[in-house]
Amino acid sequence: MDAFKSQFLNAYLANGLGSLSKRDIDVLVIHLLDEYGMTDGKPLKALSNQSASVLLRAPNPRIKALRYEATLKYTPNNQDLAKSRLLEVIARSQLDSDKKRIGLVIEDSFTRNWLQGHMKDHGLVFDGSFNSEIVRADADQLCNVLLSIYDKQAVDAFKEKIREIRQSESKLTFSDAKKDFLKGAASGLGKAAVGITLKGLLVLAGG
Helix, strand or coil, X not given: CHHHHHHHHHHHHHCCCCCCCHHHHHHHHHHHHHHHCCCCCCCHHHCCHHHHHHHHCXXXXXXXXXXXXXXXXXXXXXXXXXXXXXXXXXXXXXXXXCCCEEEEECCCHHHHHHHHHHHHHCCCCCCCCCECCEEEEEHHHHHHHHCCCCCHHHHHHHHHHHHHHXXXXXXXXXXXXXXXXXXXXXXXXXXXXXXXXXXHHHHHHCC
């Protein structure tokens, strides 16, 4: 809590006493809560928007919007952060029953918009019509997008393993494919891997 207070005062005074609007203060507070937590010292960034909404007694859309603004304003390396967050999304992803599409759940607005921009750059449609947080993308096309973000060898191997999974005789699972990809992609990010560990990613990838 001491770190929270110190960071709040530093940021508040740096902007000039009384110059921050209520919205600006809310953005700063959600950023610090995500980083340092409340009295228990547990960072809120591990919580979903819905869980944070219940804890802070604020509407889910408001939490989502404040977190988006906080990422833009207080994360200098937000591109690297998006790469890390996307790895978490991929770790939780599912291969559709047709084995042609990958389902992604992207709750974080910044990461979703960032990925959407990359997909548009590749001439792909970002299909979130059913639910803005749920995206289904053609597996091969998604891998082509990932090539512009992560280690080429890791992405190429991921794409090949997905092709193997489509073969009925293959015993390879999507979880196996994800884990191999995550090992290569996270290693390729190096210091850019903000706030994630390979062990944590592999746990998310499941078995």
